Amino acid sequence: MPTLPDAEALDRADPFAEFRDRFALPEGVIYLDGNSLGALPRSVAARLEAVARHEWGERLIRSWNEADWWNAPRRIGDRIARLLGVSDGEVIATDSTSVNLFKLIMAAAGTRDGAIIAEADNFPTDTYVAEEAARLLGRPFRLVAGSGMVDALVADVAAAVITQVNYRTAARADIAALEERARRHGTRIVWDLSHSIGAVPLDLARDGASLAVGCSYKYLNGGPGAPAWLYVASALQAKLRSPIAGWWGHADAFAFDGQYRPAPDIARFLGGTQPMLSLLALEESLTLFERVDMDRLWAKSVRLFDLFAARIEALCPELTILTPRDPALRGSHIALHHPDAQRIITALIERGVIGDYRAPDIARFGLTPLTLSHADILYATGIIGDVMASGAWRDVAIEGGRVT
Amino acid sequence: MPTLPDAEALDRADPFAEFRDRFALPEGVIYLDGNSLGALPRSVAARLEAVARHEWGERLIRSWNEADWWNAPRRIGDRIARLLGVSDGEVIATDSTSVNLFKLIMAAAGTRDGAIIAEADNFPTDTYVAEEAARLLGRPFRLVAGSGMVDALVADVAAAVITQVNYRTAARADIAALEERARRHGTRIVWDLSHSIGAVPLDLARDGASLAVGCSYKYLNGGPGAPAWLYVASALQAKLRSPIAGWWGHADAFAFDGQYRPAPDIARFLGGTQPMLSLLALEESLTLFERVDMDRLWAKSVRLFDLFAARIEALCPELTILTPRDPALRGSHIALHHPDAQRIITALIERGVIGDYRAPDIARFGLTPLTLSHADILYATGIIGDVMASGAWRDVAIEGGRVT
Structure with a gap:
């Protein structure tokens, strides 16, 4: 099973490592839901303020032409x-x-x-x-x-x-x-x-x-x-x-x-x-x-997937990987089957690992190569392993039923 | 013809005078195009920043439920x-x-x-x-x-x-x-x-x-x-x-x-x-x-309209008012007819009076009671009067043709 030194070696060789800092990611969270809502790029917050205060506020109707x-x-x-x-x-x-x-x-x-x-x-x-x-x-x-x-x-x-x-x-x-x-x-x-x-x-x-x-x-x-x-x-x-x-x-x-x-x-x-x-x-x-080569970005997604899958297989025998293993046959998230997927996802969110749930029995984790490091995958799968091994998810209350 | 003291008296009695400060209006502009793009409320810029940085950036997917x-x-x-x-x-x-x-x-x-x-x-x-x-x-x-x-x-x-x-x-x-x-x-x-x-x-x-x-x-x-x-x-x-x-x-x-x-x-x-x-x-x-009584707001619109119309009739005989005078028969903008409406509007925008043009021959001015004072109407109609009397609009070059 891959361990932290393996992940750190992959991070050192990661051509997209610099992108992580261009996102405003919260502390204490490993965000594996970028396949549902992508994270906030720092420059977007700045642009939005400029659009509101300058283009709309100052220039008003003229921005239809000027901007x-x-x-x-x-x-x-x-x-x-x-x-x-x-x-x-x-x-x-x-x-x-x-x-x-x-x-x-x-x-x-x-x-x-x-x-x-x-x-x-x-x-x-x-x-x-x-x-x-x-x-x-x-x-x-x-x-x-x-x-x-x-x-x-x-x-x-x-x-x-x-x-x-x-x-x-x-x-x-x-x-x-x-x-x-x-x-x-x-x-x-x-x-x-x-x-x-x-x-x-x-x-x-x-x-x-x-x-x-x-x-x-x-x-x-x-x-x-x-x-x-x-x-x-x-x-x-x-x-x-x-x-x-x-x-x-x-x-x-x-x-x-x-x-x-x-x-x-x-x-x-x-x-x-x-x-x-x-x-x-x-x-x-x-x-x-602008400067992203999509083939290289996809190659990183494949590395993240392989790391995630190898760790889950080793740590969580109760979770079945539904996503095809051949990279040519899949996208950039990984779906795990468990009858209590909703409880598991809720327990993970409480522990800072944000994935999502799709009814009735799928836990989804987005592997977004611009925002995630290999070490993130290492830590996240470690926490998933702990939650499964300890059975902590069994005590989770499901509220309402709507988990977006 | 109503003059500045009349407008100032109306402003002193204006129940909506306080609203003006709640908008981020640029200096040196009288904005008569709120019927096309309303001005920026100050609190909107702040809310937008909070939504981007906190709800999206920090709370991410959780905001679908939390927010x-x-x-x-x-x-x-x-x-x-x-x-x-x-x-x-x-x-x-x-x-x-x-x-x-x-x-x-x-x-x-x-x-x-x-x-x-x-x-x-x-x-x-x-x-x-x-x-x-x-x-x-x-x-x-x-x-x-x-x-x-x-x-x-x-x-x-x-x-x-x-x-x-x-x-x-x-x-x-x-x-x-x-x-x-x-x-x-x-x-x-x-x-x-x-x-x-x-x-x-x-x-x-x-x-x-x-x-x-x-x-x-x-x-x-x-x-x-x-x-x-x-x-x-x-x-x-x-x-x-x-x-x-x-x-x-x-x-x-x-x-x-x-x-x-x-x-x-x-x-x-x-x-x-x-x-x-x-x-x-x-x-x-x-x-x-939230606290606007629409009948009272409309009454202010009527006062702005009457002031605008009286001044245009006195100052600009070449401009024909197309909008019905009976308040029950109209909305909150005023339309003036002139064969060279586009040149006139362009000349006014250069002088800080922002209205708009609708092909082929209509100059429109929005009378938005939350953002405009009676003095604004006084000054704006004065500038329209100057532009018409001096013929300054005749020298205006029309670019492209798109005036949004």
């Missing part, structure tokens, strides 16, 4: 595009993941007949939004087990919603293989990359993906409920139509034209005025990724 | 409900005005057959969103002149989108009269109250309005692009269905149920995770309205 608030969704979209392996002008930061999913499912299914399908074990918003879109369009809707998705991409399917990294198990789907199958049958896939972006290296252009959405508050550290993003490959933009025809999506918004003419480009997927405080916090957090 | 981020849309909605004259549980703060319009138009028209109609002279997002909703539902769509709206509310209309206060002229529609007509024909009106809330006294329950949306960044001072809100009367909530079935709208979101069961109440109109930094800034700004 170019108006183009923030595109500007931030271009930063996100680099993490997706796509081009400038193919991504915008806007709205929530649910709203963006709705827009892209409706747009994709609007171009041809056929069913809408979604994964039965996906995060609920994806299946709910897809089913309701099917109802609105009068289309058949089918839920498919994630493992059966390749076979389900058949000719009568207009659009499929697939999440690359499963929110519970971290199992990762093969984008290239699914896109190849979809292309053969003329089906369009809307990818949900909420648990991928900023963690897993992505190359959507190479893999043939043309539609995707995702959130920005996990590995991108954009802040609680940070605006989400959506990607539409440039070749498709003029062919698809957003169901929500707000003025920001107009070809010439400030003409106040009586007739809606959708912008010829990605801007047609914008709707109304965007929440600038949250949006500009996200812009600042993305500066952290 | 009750989860219920922010309802909590803020209840504050807004008081300004609308409706009850707790009938309003949520969420998404953008365009997205909320889409949700309510689709929901309202989803309950019966018939056309969707909108005002030809409304803010473009309202007409665009309504027309696209009609297209999706396969319904006829008609644009109606605002003045013809009463007659257009006939039995074959499923839903009408009407703005109470026109964004250009500030002309105000009669909610009670239009609702009475709509009720007679079984039609549902979705009100856009973006230019009303926080300015005009509202009593939607008394006036029989059951559906409304609005923004929060004008008279509510919620910040640039602050999250919008939507209102659905409690009696209607269980009958209407949001087209965007995100997980926040589920009856038991954290059950991660495979089946979408819409919440029985207003929460069913929530979609995805909301931008907390922007949302909590809005919550703080609403504390300003």
Whole structure:
């Protein structure tokens, strides 16, 4: 079993060690929930104050032009595009993941007949939004087990919603293989990359993906409920139509034209005025990724995972690792199964190890390579081992039942 | 013509004079654009810093429970409900005005057959969103002149989108009269109250309005692009269905149920995770309205308007007042017509009087009673008079054309 000297040796060789100081992490906590809410980058707090006090307070309405608030969704979209392996002008930061999913499912299914399908074990918003879109369009809707998705991409399917990294198990789907199958049958896939972006290296252009959405508050550290993003490959933009025809999506918004003419480009997927405080916090957090090589970052995630998994296997025989061990088949969190996962997570939070719980029996721990050291993993797994060995979790009271 | 001593006398008797210091207004500027972007309340800057550094930075994921981020849309909605004259549980703060319009138009028209109609002279997002909703539902769509709206509310209309206060002229529609007509024909009106809330006294329950949306960044001072809100009367909530079935709208979101069961109440109109930094800034700004009597606030708006109008009529014969003079027929801004309105506004901004321009020929000035003194109106109209009398505006270069 790896021990502290092993972890310290890994930390000395860690090319991302300097990033830790760029986050405002609280004392006495090992934060293993960056896959749910990323930590606060120090520069974001400073930027937010400048936006509020200077751009809003001092410059007021003039900041729409001077600070170019108006183009923030595109500007931030271009930063996100680099993490997706796509081009400038193919991504915008806007709205929530649910709203963006709705827009892209409706747009994709609007171009041809056929069913809408979604994964039965996906995060609920994806299946709910897809089913309701099917109802609105009068289309058949089918839920498919994630493992059966390749076979389900058949000719009568207009659009499929697939999440690359499963929110519970971290199992990762093969984008290239699914896109190849979809292309053969003329089906369009809307990818949900909420648990991928900023963690897993992505190359959507190479893999043939043309539609995707995702959130920005996990590995991108954009802040609680940070605006989400959506990607539409440039070749498709003029062919698809957003169901929500707000003025920001107009070809010439400030003409106040009586007739809606959708912008010829990605801007047609914008709707109304965007929440600038949250949006500009996200812009600042993305500066952290400017000099990050995603393959190297992923290599660190793999080292953190291997260390975590080896220690849990040695220390906690009652906890079963649900996440695939092959790095190519997973994302950047680790899921452990235990019938009393909620009590265990609560006991760990009381001891400063913050993970989270997903009903009914999964304990999740996010391995975020920008904020975590190998020593953090060593200490955290030590505390998990103590809690399990002592049975301390058995005495924990569960309040209410809502553990976000 | 009223002069400085008259304005100073009005300021001495102003029950809202103390509010001015609660805003961070820049030196050397008279801000007459609070109808487009409200000024920064000092306490909002402080709250935003606390949310970022403490709730997000220190407490991290725990703030979803500890700081009750989860219920922010309802909590803020209840504050807004008081300004609308409706009850707790009938309003949520969420998404953008365009997205909320889409949700309510689709929901309202989803309950019966018939056309969707909108005002030809409304803010473009309202007409665009309504027309696209009609297209999706396969319904006829008609644009109606605002003045013809009463007659257009006939039995074959499923839903009408009407703005109470026109964004250009500030002309105000009669909610009670239009609702009475709509009720007679079984039609549902979705009100856009973006230019009303926080300015005009509202009593939607008394006036029989059951559906409304609005923004929060004008008279509510919620910040640039602050999250919008939507209102659905409690009696209607269980009958209407949001087209965007995100997980926040589920009856038991954290059950991660495979089946979408819409919440029985207003929460069913929530979609995805909301931008907390922007949302909590809005919550703080609403504390300003806690002790505001809206009838008294409106009375101050009327005094500001009368002062502004009397001075413009005396000083600037070339400027035509487009806004109705009867207070019952207008909102809280004043619109002046001039073929070179854009040059005039640009010249005024250079001289510290910030209004805005709406194509092709309208100069708008917001009269926000919480931030403006009567002396401000005196000085501002003096500068407008100087610019017009000297012809200084004729030399102004218009750049680009975008004046937000």
